[in-house]
Each structure stands twice: as C-alpha cells, then as structure tokens.
Amino acid sequence: MASIKFNLNGKPQNVDAVPEMPLLWVLRDVLNMTGTKFGCGMAMCGACTVHIDGDAVRSCITRISNVAGKSVTTIEGLSAVAGMADGAHPVQAAWIEMDVPQCGYCQSGQIMSASALLTKKANPSDVDIDEAMRGNICRCGTYNHIRSAIHRAAALTSAKTGAKA
Amino acid sequence: MSTVTNNLTSTISQTNRRGFLKASAGAAGLLLGFAWPEKNQLAAQFPPPPAYIPNAFIRIGKDESVTIISPKSEMGQGSTTALSQILADELDADWSKVRVELAPVNPQLYGFQGVVGSMSIRTLWTPLRQVGANARAMLMQAAANQWSVPVAGLRTEKGFVVNPSNNARLSYGSVAEAANKLPIPTGIKVKDPKDFAIIGKPVQRLDTRAKSTGKQSFGIDAKVDGMQYALLSRSPVFGGKVASFDAAKTKKVSGVTDVVQISNGVAVIANSTWAAMEGRKVLDIRWDEGSNANQSTPAITKMFTELVSQPAAKPARKDGDAGKVLAAAGKKIEAIYEAPFQSHAPMEPMNCTAHLRTDAAGNVTGCDVWAPTQMQTAARDIAAMAAGLKPEQVQIHSLYMGGGFGRRGSVDYVGEAVEVAKAAKVPVKLTWTREDDMQHDQYRPAAMVKFTASLDANGLPAAVEAKVATPSYGFENQGVPGTAMVGLQDTLYSIPNLLLTYQGGETGIPVTYWRAPGASQNTFFWECFIDELALAAGKDPVEYRRAILKGSPRLLATLNLAAEKANWGKAPAGHFQGVSVLNHVGSFNAMVAEISITNGKLKVHKLTCAADCGHVVNPTILAQQVEGGAVYGLTAALKGAITIDKGRVQQGNFNNYDMLRIDEMPVFETHVIPSTEAPGGSGEISTPLSAPAVANAIFAATGKRLRKMPFLNKDLA
Ligand code: FES
Ligand code: FES
Numbered sequence: 045m046a047s048i049k050f051n052l053n054g055k056p057q058n059v060d061a062v063p064e065m066p067l068l069w070v071l072r073d074v075l076n077m078t079g080t081k082f083g084c085g086m087a088m089c090g091a092c093t094v095h096i097d098g099d100a101v102r103s104c105i106t107r108i109s110n111v112a113g114k115s116v117t118t119i120e121g122l123s124a125v126a127g128m129a130d131g132a133h134p135v136q137a138a139w140i141e142m143d144v145p146q147c148g149y150c151q152s153g154q155i156m157s158a159s160a161l162l163t164k165k166a167n168p169s170d171v172d173i174d175e176a177m178r179g180n181i182c183r184c185g186t187y188n189h190i191r192s193a194i195h196r197a198a199a200l201t202s203a204k205t206g207a208k209a
Numbered sequence: 210m211s212t213v214t215n216n217l218t219s220t221i222s223q224t225n226r227r228g229f230l231k232a233s234a235g236a237a238g239l240l241l242g243f244a245w246p247e248k249n250q251l252a253a254q255f256p257p258p259p260a261y262i263p264n265a266f267i268r269i270g271k272d273e274s275v276t277i278i279s280p281k282s283e284m285g286q287g288s289t290t291a292l293s294q295i296l297a298d299e300l301d302a303d304w305s306k307v308r309v310e311l312a313p314v315n316p317q318l319y320g321f322q323g324v325v326g327s328m329s330i331r332t333l334w335t336p337l338r339q340v341g342a343n344a345r346a347m348l349m350q351a352a353a354n355q356w357s358v359p360v361a362g363l364r365t366e367k368g369f370v371v372n373p374s375n376n377a378r379l380s381y382g383s384v385a386e387a388a389n390k391l392p393i394p395t396g397i398k399v400k401d402p403k404d405f406a407i408i409g410k411p412v413q414r415l416d417t418r419a420k421s422t423g424k425q426s427f428g429i430d431a432k433v434d435g436m437q438y439a440l441l442s443r444s445p446v447f448g449g450k451v452a453s454f455d456a457a458k459t460k461k462v463s464g465v466t467d468v469v470q471i472s473n474g475v476a477v478i479a480n481s482t483w484a485a486m487e488g489r490k491v492l493d494i495r496w497d498e499g500s501n502a503n504q505s506t507p508a509i510t511k512m513f514t515e516l517v518s519q520p521a522a523k524p525a526r527k528d529g530d531a532g533k534v535l536a537a538a539g540k541k542i543e544a545i546y547e548a549p550f551q552s553h554a555p556m557e558p559m560n561c562t563a564h565l566r567t568d569a570a571g572n573v574t575g576c577d578v579w580a581p582t583q584m585q586t587a588a589r590d591i592a593a594m595a596a597g598l599k600p601e602q603v604q605i606h607s608l609y610m611g612g613g614f615g616r617r618g619s620v621d622y623v624g625e626a627v628e629v630a631k632a633a634k635v636p637v638k639l640t641w642t643r644e645d646d647m648q649h650d651q652y653r654p655a656a657m658v659k660f661t662a663s664l665d666a667n668g669l670p671a672a673v674e675a676k677v678a679t680p681s682y683g684f685e686n687q688g689v690p691g692t693a694m695v696g697l698q699d700t701l702y703s704i705p706n707l708l709l710t711y712q713g714g715e716t717g718i719p720v721t722y723w724r725a726p727g728a729s730q731n732t733f734f735w736e737c738f739i740d741e742l743a744l745a746a747g748k749d750p751v752e753y754r755r756a757i758l759k760g761s762p763r764l765l766a767t768l769n770l771a772a773e774k775a776n777w778g779k780a781p782a783g784h785f786q787g788v789s790v791l792n793h794v795g796s797f798n799a800m801v802a803e804i805s806i807t808n809g810k811l812k813v814h815k816l817t818c819a820a821d822c823g824h825v826v827n828p829t830i831l832a833q834q835v836e837g838g839a840v841y842g843l844t845a846a847l848k849g850a851i852t853i854d855k856g857r858v859q860q861g862n863f864n865n866y867d868m869l870r871i872d873e874m875p876v877f878e879t880h881v882i883p884s885t886e887a888p889g890g891s892g893e894i895s896t897p898l899s900a901p902a903v904a905n906a907i908f909a910a911t912g913k914r915l916r917k918m919p920f921l922n923k924d925l926a
Contacts, residue, residue, distance in 0.1 A: 079423025149611025
C-alpha cells in the first residue's frame with residue numbers, strides 16, 4: 045500500500061492503494077467515481093479515458109503511482125474544471141443538443157477524448173477527428189453523431205470566445 | 210459519488226411501490242426464451258399488461274412531475290423514452306415534466322418484461338395508449354368532482370384540466386391524489402392520431418443528459434453496503450468443469466478476501482475489481498475439459514458442409530414442388546454461403562450485483578439483485594433458483610445496460626452472481642472482464658446454407674431450394690428452430706417453387722440471439738444469392754428485385770426509395786453499389802451500399818437506408834436505431850470472427866476481435882416512409898442489410914463473389 049497524492053477534478057486527493065492499481069479502479073472502486081468506464085482493460089476501447097495534465101489518457105493502463113502529483117480530470121469534473129455548470133462544457137452541450145448517446149456506456153470516454161482534442165485543435169478537420177477518436181469504440185454506432193457534435197462543440201466554443209472578445 | 214448512491218436508492222425504492230400498487234390478479238405466463246411469432250401471435254407470446262392500471266405506469270407528483278414507470282429496461286434502444294412519449298401524449302402531459310424510472314418485476318401488472326425481438330413499442334403501443342387515456346379520464350373526473358360539474362364539458366391542456374365555460378384550471382398535480390382513488394374507467398377512447406402532440410415528435414431522449422455527464426448509472430456501477438468485488442474463473446473449454454484447484458497464491462494477493470467454488474467455476478472475492486483480477490491470475494485450477502475439448506472451427510465447417518450436402522431434411526417452408534422443378538431444370542445455379550460465430554461485445558461487459566438477506570439465525574430469507582438485464586422475469590427466476598428461494602422472494606432492480614444486442618437476454622451472469630454471494634456470504638458485484646465476456650459469450654451461431662435454383666424463360670426464379678445447417682436455439686416449430694430460418698422463410702419474393710429446410714448442426718458452442726437473430730446471417734446469404742440469380746438472368750439487381758416484389762408494395766417502396774436516394778446506377782467514377790432488402794419484425798427496409806477498392810483496400814463510403822416502420826413514435830430514435838443497427842452489421846461484415854480451437858474461443862479482446870471505428874464509418878442516410886400502420890420494430894431491421902449490400906457492391910467492383918463473412922482485404926483480389 046502507498047499513499048498517493050494527486051489533484052482530482054480541481055481538488056487535492058489522497059488515496060491509499062497498491063501502487064500498481066490502475067487509476068481506473070482507484071476511481072471506480074476506491075473513490076466511487078463510476079462515470080469513467082471499464083471496457084477492455086488494455087487501451088483498446090477508450091471507455092476509461094480521462095485527462096491527465098490535459099492529455100487524454102487510458103486510465104485502465106495507468107498505474108496510480110504514475111499519477112502522483114498530477115492533475116486528473118474525469119467526466120464528473122469536466123465542466124467544473126473549466127469553470128462551468130455541470131453539462132455546460134461545449135462538448136457536453138453539443139452532445140446533449142445532438143442527442144448523441146444511445147446506450148451511453150462509451151460516451152464518457154468519447155467526451156473526454158473529444159474535449160482533449162478541442163483544447164489542442166480549436167477547429168479540428170475530419171481527419172483530425174478520425175485520428176483523435178479512433179481509439180474510442182462505440183458499439184452502438186454513434187460515430188457520425190460524435191463527429192457532428194465535435195464540429196458543433198468547436199462552433200460553440202468559438203462563438204463563446206468571439207462573444208467575450 | 211452521491212449521484213450513484215442516489216440512483217441506486219431510487220431504484221431500490223421502486224420495490225417498495227409493490228405494496229402501493231393494487232393489481233388485479235391476472236395470469237401471466239413465464240417466458241424464459243422468445244421467438245419471432247406472427248403478428249397475430251404477438252399477444253400470446255409476449256402478454257401485454259393484463260389490466261390497464263394507470264398508477265402502475267404513471268406517478269404524478271404534487272410538484273407536477275410526471276414519472277413514467279417503464280416496464281421495459283433500457284439498453285440504448287430508446288424505448289424508455291418512446292414508451293414515455295406514448296403514455297404522456299395520451300395523458301396530455303407537459304413533456305418537460307416527464308421523467309422515467311424502470312419498473313420492478315411484476316408480470317401481473319406489466320405482462321411480459323423483456324426487451325427482445327424489437328417488441329417494446331410493437332406490443333405496448335395499444336395497451337399504453339389506453340393506460341394513458343384512462344389516466345387522463347381519471348384526472349378529469351377528479352377535477353369534475355372537485356368543481357361539482359359534469360366531466361363531459363371538460364378538456365385537458367398540457368398537464369391541466371380546464372373548464373372552458375369559466376376558464377377554471379386545475380393542474381394534474383393538484384388532482385392526482387383524488388384521481389388515484391377513483392375506479393379505473395372503461396370505454397375511454399384513445400386520441401385520434403392527428404391530434405398527437407408528443408408521439409411522432411423528435412423529442413430529446415430522457416437519458417441524453419445523464420449519459421453526457423457521467424451521471425447515468427449502469428449495471429456495472431452498482432454499489433451496495435458491505436459489497437465485495439468478484440471475478441469468476443470459468444472453464445476455458447465450453448462445458449468443462451473444475452477438477453481441483455489451489456487458491457494458496459491467490460489468497461496472498463493484497464485485497465483478496467475469499468475464494469469460493471460455484472457450479473460454473475471458482476470465484477475470487479476481493480476489496481476491489483483489480484485485486485480480484487490479480488488474484489485470479491495466480492489461481493491454480495485443473496479443469497475436466499469434457500466432451501468439447503476437440504471442437505474447432507474447421508471441424509464445424511466440415512460438419513456443416515456434410516449436412517447441407519445431405520438430402521433435404523426438415524422443411525420450414527414449402528411452396529410448390531422445388532424438387533421436381535429442379536430435377537427437370539436444364540441449368541441450375543448453386544452456391545454455398547457461410548457465416549462464423551460472432552460475439553455480442555456490448556461495451557459494458559456482463560456483470561451483476563447480488564445480496565442475500567438472512568434472518569438472525571442466518572437463514573436466507575430473500576435476495577436483491579441489481580442487474581443490467583434484457584429479461585427481468587428470467588433474471589428473477591434464475592436468481593431464485595441459485596439462492597434456493599421462491600421467485601417472490603427475489604427483488605430484481607433493473608439497471609441501465611451499456612448495450613445488450615441479445616446477450617443480456619441470457620441471464621447466466623445473474624445466476625453466477627447469486628451463487629457467489631451465497632457461497633461467500635457477502636454482497637458481491639461479479640464483473641466479467643472483456644476476455645470473460647468474449648470467451649464465455651453465447652454467440653451468434655455459425656451457419657451455412659446451400660442454395661440450388663433454376664430460372665424460368667424470363668430469367669425469374671422458377672424454383673429455389675435452401676438447406677440450412679446451424680445450431681438450434683430458442684423455440685422450435687415442428688423440429689425447426691425459428692431462429693435458423695428467419696430472413697429466409699419469411700421472404701416476400703415471389704418464387705413459385707420454394708423449399709427451405711433445416712439440416713441440423715449442433716456444435717457444443719453456446720449460442721443465442723444476436724441483434725436480428727437468424728436474419729443477420731440469412732439475409733447475407735439470401736440477398737447475395739438473389740444477386741447471383743439476377744446476374745444469371747442478365748438483369749440489374751434492383752430491376753430484378755422489383756420484378757419479384759410486385760406483390761409486396763411496402764418492401765418494394767423501400768427498395769425504390771433507397772435506389773432513388775442513393776442514385777442507383779449513377780455512382781461516382783471508381784465507386785460501386787450493392788443493394789439489399791429485408792422485411793423483419795414488422796418493418797420493411799432497403800439499403801444501398803457505395804464502396805471503392807483502392808490498392809486492394811476496401812472503403813465503404815456511404816450506406817443509404819429506406820425504412821417503413823409503420824407509425825413512428827420518435828424519428829430521432831428511429832434514425833439512431835437504423836444507423837446503429839447497420840454499423841453493428843457492418844462490423845460483422847468487415848471485422849472479426851469468433852473461431853474455435855480445442856474447444857476454446859481464440860479471440861479475447863478488441864486487439865484480435867476489433868470493432869468498426871470512427872475512421873471507417875461511412876456516410877449514412879436514413880429515409881423514412883411515413884405510415885399510419887401499426888408500429889414495427891426498428892432496432893434490428895438494418896443490421897442484416899449491411900453485409901449483403903457491401904458484398905454485392907464488392908462483386909460489382911471486382912466480379913468476385915464473397916460467400917463467407919467477414920470480408921477481409923486479402924479476399925478482394
Ligand atoms: S478500458 Fe481502458 S481503453 Fe478500454
Ligand atoms: S453509445 Fe453505446 S457504446 Fe457508444
């Protein structure tokens with residue numbers, strides 16, 4: 045057992061866990077934060093995607109010991125970390141507006157991958173979207189809706205930035 | 210997270226409503242499996258609610274909230290939203306106040322509780338309209354009583370009862386309690402469809418927000434007090450049993466609390482899922498592998514090949530005399546088609562949480578089960594059996610499913626969880642890893658068909674014989690499993706001499722319903738073979754189908770619409786098209802695929818679908834289902850296969866059994882034919898169409914006829 049400190053959704057977090065335990069299971073079983081999903085356990089499906097220091101990372105293969113001192117954002121904190129009301133993050137707003145989810149199980153991971161993409165490319169092309177999102181499986185087949193919602197989120201973001209300027 | 214606890218609490222509280230609901234005791238059959246009955250048998254096989262008791266389905270709060278209690282669970286198909294629309298429209302509710310909960314298991318109130326065979330809307334359309342209309346009438350009567358006026362002059366308006374003579378208004382919330390005490394009226398008329406205000410509208414799904422914010426709780430998110438996490442080691446060979454095991458190393462793994470044997474293997478119990486995974490890795494089990502230890506995919510193919518070469522066995526459909534016509538025919542067209550096993554692979558692996566209640570003396574008195582299940586009644590019954598209880602002593606808390614696709618119509622994982630909880634004497638959540646899920650699935654069966662056909666002087670089919678070899682499951686009709694023949698025996702093509710037979714084909718590999726059971730492989734076989742006949746007749750595939758669908762106007766209309774919208778025959782240079790059609794689960798559907806092959810690599814550019822699903826409840830959800838269903842079928846057409854060696858599945862995860870991904874996703878169009886016919890299914894109608902449409906397009910591009918799924922790039926040259 046080790047005591048590991050990191051920042052979770054903008055707040056300091058301390059956990060006692062076996063250092064090899066993947067972040068996914070620390071979140072789900074130790075911290076009861078079940079918005080992050082288990083799909084494959086081997087970085088093949090993207091269901092477990094979270095942000096670590098702003099990058100989209102597969103939490104199922106990320107040891108908790110490697111998270112020490114870093115900032116982790118999960119689906120539960122995505123809007124809050126951006127200083128917005130829950131569900132108001134442009135990616136979530138676009139997802140809701142376009143009714144993307146079917147079963148919804150993959151969508152936490154899809155949204156975390158999409159939001160990381162948009163922080164790096166404000167206006168991603170379809171090729172950028174393919175590149176950033178091909179690691180996220182959706183068995184319900186919502187891919188075209190995901191693509192449209194990412195473009196929509198980009199438009200929402202630039203409208204907001206434009207309004208501020 | 211408090212959200213999870215809240216979600217579960219609200220699920221748990223549903224059972225407490227049992228006391229509050231007063232059900233008339235109606236006999237309801239118990240269903241452990243399901244078939245694809247004719248329209249007029251739907252009610253018999255999937256009994257509707259025996260009585261239309263409004264408060265079983267609708268709870269109106271003093272705060273004006275309208276809670277719909279959905280007898281059907283939700284796996285992404287959207288029926289909780291669509292069923293709510295039906296009730297809310299007849300109720301004349303304010304849609305912004307509507308939310309939905311999953312009902313407890315209670316066949317006396319809800320009839321058949323399962324989400325299978327695209328049945329939800331089809332079987333509940335009429336009953337739920339009546340329930341909603343009854344509830345509205347009761348609210349009006351309660352207002353009339355309060356005002357002391359005759360009910361006849363009153364009307365309703367979005368959550369209010371209105372008296373037009375003096376413009377008095379009473380909200381539903383203010384009269385709901387009084388309405389609940391009134392007798393359930395009879396003879397109440399449902400709405401004229403032209404007055405629908407919510408049915409037919411693309412209202413937002415009730416679960417969209419929760420599913421976009423991580424708040425939707427799924428089966429795998431269940432957590433109950435004192436719960437431990439369990440994983441089960443199952444025999445790698447189907448049908449094998451534990452011979453002996455040694456748990457010494459496992460018990461030393463940090464976090465592991467117990468190791469117990471159950472009927473289906475050895476379970477590791479721990480204080481986290483990961484600790485249970487680590488513990489299971491070092492568990493030493495010797496298996497008695499049983500009779501399937503030598504089964505393999507080549508052996509199964511060989512057996513199927515022999516079966517389809519034998520004389521026609523059990524007839525599923527016989528029109529005219531195909532044998533006689535074929536014996537006399539000069540030229541015969543023959544082809545053998547084959548499809549592999551497929552895994553369901555819902556993104557949420559199987560899981561179930563179980564808690565056995567005991568009295569002070571330690572006797573088991575009841576059982577709570579939190580399950581993402583497509584079959585609530587079957588889940589209750591298997592839990593009762595595993596716990597040694599009566600079904601009434603089991604409470605099933607249905608949780609949202611991260612996909613189902615037929616897999617969660619089997620309830621093996623529920624029985625396992627209850628057995629583990631009983632053996633370990635603690636509440637447990639049994640989680641399957643992806644490998645468990647893929648290697649211990651109940652698969653889409655492998656199948657083979659041998660076709661023989663002859664054409665008449667005009668090139669139209671004179672006689673067709675199809676011999677099917679595939680394992681049997683589900684209901685049998687005179688020795689023929691319905692699921693073996695779906696997609697063939699209900700063909701609407703006019704073929705004067707048609708003989709379809711079932712040749713057998715047991716493999717020892719567990720199989721079950723997989724999105725569009727039977728049809729998902731048979732449509733590939735059939736629609737490709739129809740193209741082979743068109744080719745032999747020298748006709749265009751769409752023209753040929755038009756000629757043999759003259760008697761089936763609804764299917765013909767979808768064919769024509771898909772061909773028109775896809776610009777059939779006018780594909781851009783270097784692109785090629787293929788077509789397929791299907792009537793299934795009360796709906797009619799056609800698809801045109803547009804593909805190209807560059808440097809030996811297949812690309813599917815576009816799928817154009819036309820659908821006639823009768824009266825549409827929610828066009829957004831219908832489009833989601835048609836598109837999602839087609840992706841499911843396209844994955845089976847283009848990606849992996851489940852293969853068997855030494856009685857074991859050779860694939861284990863998405864690294865060797867991949868899914869279609871966003872960069873392979875074609876442009877997709879759904880064109881819906883407006884209809885006032887009774888609603889048909891939507892979740893399974895397009896899945897079977899992708900493979901034949903793409904295979905037919907590949908033939909157009911290459912002249913190569915692919916008769917075996919999946920279609921890999923190496924097969925194109
Ligand atoms: S669970 Fe981590 S990528 Fe699939
Ligand atoms: S919405 Fe079901 S897996 Fe993506």
